[in-house]
Amino acid sequence: MTKTFEIPPRGQWLRLWSALPAAPIKALADELAGRYQVEDMALAQSGLGLMPVTDSALGDTYFIGEIPLASAHVRLANAESGQTEGAATLVDDRAGVARALAILDAVLAAGWSGADAASQLLERGAAALDEQTRQRRALLSATRVDFALLGTAGEDDDE
Amino acid sequence: MGYVAIKGGGRAIAGAEAAVEALRCAEGEQGTPLSLSAIEQQLRLLTSRVVSEGGLYHPRLAALAIKQMQGDTLEAAFALRAYRSTKPRLMDLPVQDTRRMRLIRRISSAFKDIPGGQMLGPTTDYALRLMRLDLANESAEDFRAVSRRFLDGVGDADLPDTFPKVVDALREEGLLPPLTRRAHAAFDITRDPLVFPVPRSAALATMARAETGSLLAIAYSNMRGYGDVHPTIAELRVGYVPVMLPHPVTGEPIEAGEVLMTECEVVAMYEGDTTEGPLTFTLGYGACFGHNEVKAISMAILDRALQKGMRDGPANPSEDPEFVLLHVDGVDSMGFTSHYKMPHYVTFQSDMDRLRTTQDKATTAQPQPEGAQA
Numbered sequence: 001m002t003k004t005f006e007i008p009p010r011g012q013w014l015r016l017w018s019a020l021p022a023a024p025i026k027a028l029a030d031e032l033a034g035r036y037q038v039e040d041m042a043l044a045q046s047g048l049g050l051m052p053v054t055d056s057a058l059g060d061t062y063f064i065g066e067i068p069l070a071s072a073h074v075r076l077a078n079a080e081s082g083q084t085e086g087a088a089t090l091v092d093d094r095a096g097v098a099r100a101l102a103i104l105d106a107v108l109a110a111g112w113s114g115a116d117a118a119s120q121l122l123e124r125g126a127a128a129l130d131e132q133t134r135q136r137r138a139l140l141s142a143t144r145v146d147f148a149l150l151g152t153a154g155e156d157d158d159e
Numbered sequence: 160m161g162y163v164a165i166k167g168g169g170r171a172i173a174g175a176e177a178a179v180e181a182l183r184c185a186e187g188e189q190g191t192p193l194s195l196s197a198i199e200q201q202l203r204l205l206t207s208r209v210v211s212e213g214g215l216y217h218p219r220l221a222a223l224a225i226k227q228m229q230g231d232t233l234e235a236a237f238a239l240r241a242y243r244s245t246k247p248r249l250m251d252l253p254v255q256d257t258r259r260m261r262l263i264r265r266i267s268s269a270f271k272d273i274p275g276g277q278m279l280g281p282t283t284d285y286a287l288r289l290m291r292l293d294l295a296n297e298s299a300e301d302f303r304a305v306s307r308r309f310l311d312g313v314g315d316a317d318l319p320d321t322f323p324k325v326v327d328a329l330r331e332e333g334l335l336p337p338l339t340r341r342a343h344a345a346f347d348i349t350r351d352p353l354v355f356p357v358p359r360s361a362a363l364a365t366m367a368r369a370e371t372g373s374l375l376a377i378a379y380s381n382m383r384g385y386g387d388v389h390p391t392i393a394e395l396r397v398g399y400v401p402v403m404l405p406h407p408v409t410g411e412p413i414e415a416g417e418v419l420m421t422e423c424e425v426v427a428m429y430e431g432d433t434t435e436g437p438l439t440f441t442l443g444y445g446a447c448f449g450h451n452e453v454k455a456i457s458m459a460i461l462d463r464a465l466q467k468g469m470r471d472g473p474a475n476p477s478e479d480p481e482f483v484l485l486h487v488d489g490v491d492s493m494g495f496t497s498h499y500k501m502p503h504y505v506t507f508q509s510d511m512d513r514l515r516t517t518q519d520k521a522t523t524a525q526p527q528p529e530g531a532q533a
Binding site: 010011012013014015018042045046047048049050051052053054055056057058059060061062063064065066067068069071073085086087089090091092093105109133134135136137138139140141142143144145146147148149 | 210211214215216217243246247248249250251252253254255256257258261262263264265271276277278279280281282309310312313314315316318324326338339340341343345346347348349358359360361363364367368399400402404406407408409411412413414415416417418420422424442443444446447448462
């Protein structure tokens with residue numbers, strides 16, 4: 001029996017889609033743009049953002065550096081379904097990818113025709129992220145260390 | 160004496176550009192161009208240096224800069240800075256939380272047992288520095304099998320997404336001062352010049368994009384005796400910090416991507432006296448884009464040294480904010496050094512004129528030997 005994929009909350013969609021290559025995202029967005037009227041609420045653009053973090057020693061906020069950002073905000077419309085909005089802001093410099101993600105976001109949020117395909121991409125993205133997580137955790141679990149003071153334990157190869 | 164424009168040399172400059180490119184491709188028919196992915200993955204620590212010293216977390220562009228500048232980290236960081244200066248600032252970001260870092264490495268030299276455990280991760284700390292001659296003739300098949308073999312040999316691990324900070328445990332025991340979020344606006348070194356005295360946020364930002372060797376050299380001076388930090392690493396962690404931004408439609412925080420970072424807290428000796436409350440250890444903090452542990456540790460030591468210098472006045476170079484912060488930027492220092500290669504013909508002519516004039520005056524002023532006729 002195959003496990004059914006439950007669509008996660010909207011706040012996680014971008015992360016899952018972003019785990020995939022841009023090509024399938026853009027292909028689906030192009031298809032949806034042919035189906036619905038797409039209006040740019042804000043011009044899709046790319047640029048930079050200065051990233052503030054709080055230092056964990058004294059609690060000062062400072063800028064560690066800049067990150068690339070791309071953002072898009074669209075409104076989709078058609079005669080039968082009305083209107084829906086979608087948006088994306090991602091750490092990337094490809095405004096076209098942000099706009100494609102905003103279109104997917106709008107369609108899936110409204111549950112319009114095309115939402116199934118967008119959901120399938122979410123599922124593929126979730127699988128890609130699971131694999132990434134597995135690889136990172138392997139780096140940790142293979143190197144977990146239990147230091148002992150000399151004379152308080154046997155040879156460490158016995159662990 | 161100002162600089163004087165020169166003309167000429169256009170053909171030679173174009174020739175120099177072609178010569179540089181010719182050397183990059185000198186392998187000719189036998190060569191294979193470096194892919195950006197290969198640089199980013201196989202030279203990951205080099206890429207890390209460039210993203211942090213360039214001040215822009217864009218590993219792919221950093222890899223391109225490394226390729227273009229043929230491995231020169233200073234020039235690659237310069238290229239990344241030049242690129243960033245052409246891009247608009249898109250938005251103000253909310254403060255990001257490094258406690259949410261998805262770790263790939265986490266160690267403490269203060270405690271052997273820390274909450275969540277120590278994990279060495281990808282490190283050469285305990286490796287013998289012997290040449291691995293097998294890499295000289297590595298086959299593509301061998302290369303491709305390494306990662307798969309490693310993952311196959313490690314079972315699925317039940318690990319949390321995030322780990323508690325070691326300094327939090329020390330705070331709970333009353334060994335560190337409580338963490339208070341400070342309300343000061345962070346200093347933007349990309350837009351405002353450093354005019355001393357500067358706030359600590361300016362020092363942290365400057366060191367976060369400083370050149371690794373420069374930070375290390377000044378921190379090392381403190382370690383060797385021109386200072387008294389005597390650090391112990393409470394925690395050094397490497398991992399991916401999720402970048403959380405509000406969704407433009409819902410306003411809900413969404414993860415827009417992640418940034419590889421190295422972060423370090425060092426504990427230093429307690430200061431002051433008991434009249435000001437219970438004594439506690441003091442802390443230094445270092446962090447930078449990418450995986451660069453020497454840089455994060457050096458920064459943490461210097462942060463602690465600068466705190467002392469800002470409070471009591473500097474007793475040595477590593478405690479002097481002006482000395483440290485104006486001499487650790489690689490693009491600044493490399494640029495100033497390289498400018499000496501540019502033609503200085505008029506200024507040097509002037510120097511020669513002055514020397515000759517002074518020599519003539521000295522000769523004229525010399526006492527004549529006895530008996531010499533005027």
